[in-house]
Amino acid sequence: MFSARQRSILARVVFGWILVALLWRWANGAMLSQLEAPVLGNVYKDLTFWVFELLGVQQAITGSFTLALVFDVLLTSSAAIALFAPQKVWAARTYCALILIYFIVQTTYANHHYRPIIGLVVAGLPFTFLSLDRFNAMFQGLRYYLLFIYTSAGLYKVFRGSWLNMDQMTGIIQNTQLELFLASPDGWHAQLFTWLLQHQSVSWMLFLLATVLEVVFIIGYFTRRYDLWLFITAMSLHIGFYFTMRFFAFELIVLDLTLLPWERILSTARITKVIAGISTGGPNGLRGTAHP
Amino acid sequence: MRNWWNTTFLGRSIRRDRWLGWSFAAFAAIQLAAQLITAEVTPFFLYGMYSDKIHPADEYVRVTCTVNGSALTQEAMPRYAGELFFSTLYRLEGLDAQNYDDLFAPFIAERFGWLPQSTKQELSEELSFDPKDTTALGQWMIRYLGRALDEPVEEVIITREKYIYEDDRPVLIERSPLLSAHVQR
Numbered sequence: 001m002f003s004a005r006q007r008s009i010l011a012r013v014v015f016g017w018i019l020v021a022l023l024w025r026w027a028n029g030a031m032l033s034q035l036e037a038p039v040l041g042n043v044y045k046d047l048t049f050w051v052f053e054l055l056g057v058q059q060a061i062t063g064s065f066t067l068a069l070v071f072d073v074l075l076t077s078s079a080a081i082a083l084f085a086p087q088k089v090w091a092a093r094t095y096c097a098l099i100l101i102y103f104i105v106q107t108t109y110a111n112h113h114y115r116p117i118i119g120l121v122v123a124g125l126p127f128t129f130l131s132l133d134r135f136n137a138m139f140q141g142l143r144y145y146l147l148f149i150y151t152s153a154g155l156y157k158v159f160r161g162s163w164l165n166m167d168q169m170t171g172i173i174q175n176t177q178l179e180l181f182l183a184s185p186d187g188w189h190a191q192l193f194t195w196l197l198q199h200q201s202v203s204w205m206l207f208l209l210a211t212v213l214e215v216v217f218i219i220g221y222f223t224r225r226y227d228l229w230l231f232i233t234a235m236s237l238h239i240g241f242y243f244t245m246r247f248f249a250f251e252l253i254v255l256d257l258t259l260l261p262w263e264r265i266l267s268t269a270r271i272t273k274v275i276a277g278i279s280t281g282g283p284n285g286l287r288g289t290a291h292p
Numbered sequence: 293m294r295n296w297w298n299t300t301f302l303g304r305s306i307r308r309d310r311w312l313g314w315s316f317a318a319f320a321a322i323q324l325a326a327q328l329i330t331a332e333v334t335p336f337f338l339y340g341m342y343s344d345k346i347h348p349a350d351e352y353v354r355v356t357c358t359v360n361g362s363a364l365t366q367e368a369m370p371r372y373a374g375e376l377f378f379s380t381l382y383r384l385e386g387l388d389a390q391n392y393d394d395l396f397a398p399f400i401a402e403r404f405g406w407l408p409q410s411t412k413q414e415l416s417e418e419l420s421f422d423p424k425d426t427t428a429l430g431q432w433m434i435r436y437l438g439r440a441l442d443e444p445v446e447e448v449i450i451t452r453e454k455y456i457y458e459d460d461r462p463v464l465i466e467r468s469p470l471l472s473a474h475v476q477r
Contacts, residue, residue: 030372
């Protein structure tokens with residue numbers, strides 16, 4: 001069970017991560033006010049996206065620069081308020097509602113269903129509760145959701161048979177790294193991919209290893225004893241995905257943090273006092289409460 | 293059995309906080325159902341990336357972009373802007389290759405066959421890209437690249453290229469124009 005003080009430190013960690021991710025998006029021109037009223041989108045086979053499209057939400061927000069800018073500023077400032085004043089649950093609630101809308105609108109015009117951003121969509125949910133019981137339950141729920149993400153990704157590969165497909169990685173590399181082969185064929189990454197294409201059994205084994213490492217997360221449903229190992233596994237997968245697919249899921253890592261032994265980390269009283277003291281402007285910090 | 297259930301996360305959650313516990317149970321049930329019928333309805337996602345069997349293809353399509361006469365690559369753009377812009381180009385290429393028959397009509401026929409024909413038609417038209425908007429798309433490219441590259445863009449030319457792999461290296465076999473846009477004053 002987390003205390004109120006530990007809750008505010010966790011809020012700081014999670015919303016700090018979220019804020020960095022949002023600022024990165026601002027710097028990269030990925031906020032809604034920076035999309036320049038896009039024309040071609042894709043609502044995929046996702047019925048929620050369809051409803052938004054039929055109601056004209058995507059077009060209404062991106063079609064008006066002022067509205068889009070107000071939206072972006074509200075989204076970013078709600079994350080910032082939740083970071084600096086974790087007791088203000090309305091900020092976390094506002095963030096959660098706005099990030100869901102951002103996800104749908106941005107993903108529509110990004111024209112690819114980018115999964116890692118889901119980390120930003122769900123990571124703020126525990127902080128929408130001031131009740132410590134509900135916060136604790138929701139934080140645990142988030143951990144189970146993370147386990148589901150990895151486990152289901154692995155099981156899909158098993159049930160669909162791709163884990164036994166010897167040329168799976170060859171097909172993936174040829175398709176996704178075409179641009180790299182043409183742009184910088186002599187770079188180390190292109191050389192690595194060429195080597196993997198020449199050694200198909202090695203690249204297949206890497207795919208098989210990734211599948212096994214994903215399925216391994218099923219252990220987390222039965223015990224929390226191996227959570228730290230699962231966290232290391234998750235980091236290994238992220239590093240592996242970068243080297244073998246040039247894909248780095250920064251936004252998803254915020255959910256991996258739920259696997260860390262936070263009770264032990266935060267029980268170091270000095271760390272807790274220092275961080276909570278800085279944020280609340282005094283030694284008492286956020287008053288603990290078990291009620292919303 | 294009951295003792296076992298009470299030790300699970302869901303069992304404990306329902307016992308301690310009926311509202312939150314049943315919310316978790318409902319979410320888990322819908323999430324599992326979504327997996328079984330392979331329906332993705334936000335916030336119930338499927339995480340099956342690269343799980344379909346993928347084999348090397350006979351040829352691969354690349355979409356290139358020339359801005360004011362110079363080649364632009366995704367790498368030369370900020371990460372998210374590059375992903376958004378080039379994914380849009382690949383979506384356009386896919387639509388063009390299908391004669392602008394978007395993905396929705398077959399999906400609606402498969403999953404919503406019970407709807408009246410007029411409703412299916414209307415739904416498909418509402419969700420699909422209208423080829424008449426291609427000129428507006430070209431103007432958006434000029435605006436978006438102008439902002440992303442922080443320089444005035446006068447002309448954007450999009451080209452489709454086809455490649456085959458020979459000795460593990462891509463070789464160009466065909467090039468055809470896809471779209472060209474000039475700034476409108």
